[in-house]
Amino acid sequence: MKSGTARKLCCAALAAVTAVALAACGSSGGGDSSAADNTITLSYSQVVADELPLWIADEAGLFKAHGLTVKLVSLSSSDGFPALISGQTQMASIGASEMVSGAASGADVRYLATLTPVFPYELFAKVEDPQQLRGKRVGVTSTSGSLYIATLAALRQLGLQPTDVHLTPLGSVTNVNNALVAGTIDAALSHPPATTAIEAAGFKPILDLAKQNIPTSNVGIAATADYLASHGDQVRRFMAALQEAIKREKTDEAYASQLLAAHLKVSDPRAIKETYDYYAGEVLPDVPTPTVAQLQTSVDELGSTVPGVKGLDLTKIVDASFLAPAS
Incomplete structure (x- = not known):
């Protein structure tokens, strides 16, 4: 990593997430190094159904069954990557856009699993012809996150350029959904369960x-190369628990739906059913294998605006070696 970039990233991380990390991590238990080695703090930025395998692995005791204490902490997408590279967290649930942007800044990171290997969105609007979106306000969370990259891809599929619309950053998926329902924006990407209200x-x-x-x-698991070198066994056990959680999600609709309702704070049975069917049946892969092609989409979209992205060797970032093959 370039020294100047490293210092900037680490300083940003310390300023942004120290308080959160200290509250989340606390004491490792009287200085027990073995307990600390088996404790993983993982950040996530959005409360979305993409994260369901992590919730299952946590609440069904799958991480514990593999001898791990995994702490899931919520950090904004802008804070999650700095927290990872500074060591405030050991793993992160982030999107490909954050991954390639961070790697382009010099961070030595690896992409270990992909929970959402396609864009899990539909574009919603009140127009008959997509060309009527010209000049309209289209909501996004930020100008670099996964929803942003997906929005650019959607516009191109419709024969539009990003400059043809007014991209409006709103901070979070919830804010985008609420703005769409309220009519303060004209269009946006969304997915279940929000699509019911939209x-x-x-x-x-x-x-x-x-x-x-x-x-x-759209959502994947990342860690630094340094952490993988010193905690490879823990990462393999983490991935084993994650793969068991994926299987549980796909085979135990009642339990998965219960967790979806609790975490998404949705009580409408129809909305939960649509969410479960969409993610378990269409989006979530049996084996969350990361690939170069999954990152390349973000490189293609960010290459002209984010320095260093075009020159990335994605084969050095993707690492599927910690996953077990499909049984």
Whole structure:
């Protein structure tokens, strides 16, 4: 890593996440180094159904069954990557755009698993012809995150350029959904369970991006190369628990739906059913294998605006070696 970049990233991380990390991590238990080695703090940025395998692995005791104490902490997408490279967290659930942007800044990181290998979104608007979106406000969370990359891909599928619309950063997926329902923006990508309320507000899907099968990693698991070198066994056990959680999600609809309702704070059975069917049946892979193609989509979109992205060797970032093959 370039020394100047490293100092900037680490300083940003310390300023942004020290308080959160200290509250989340606490004491490792009287200085027990073995307990500390088996403790993993993992950050995630959005409360979305993509994260369901992590919730299952945690609450069904799968991490504990593999001898791990895994602490899931919520950090914004702008804070999650700095926290990872500074060591405040050991792993991160992040999207491909954050991954390639961070790697382009000089961070020595690896992408270990992909929970969402396609864009799990539909584009909603109140237009008959997609060309009517010209000049309209289209909501995004930020100008670098996964939803942003997906929005650019959706616009291109419709024959539009990003400059044809007014991209409006709103900070979070929840804010985007709420703005769409309220009508303060004209269009946005969304997915279940929010789509139930969005359609009730009169919006209709004009593009199903998931069906385009554009390779990406909307949500995946990352760690630093240093952490992998010193904690390879722990990472393998983490991945084993994660793969067991994926199997549980796909085979135990009642339990998975219960966790979805609790974490997403949704009580509408129809919305939960749509969410479960969409993610367990269409989006989540049996084996969450990361690929170069999944990161390349973000490189293609960010290459002209983010320095260093075009020159990345993605084969050195993707590492599927900690996953067990499909049984």
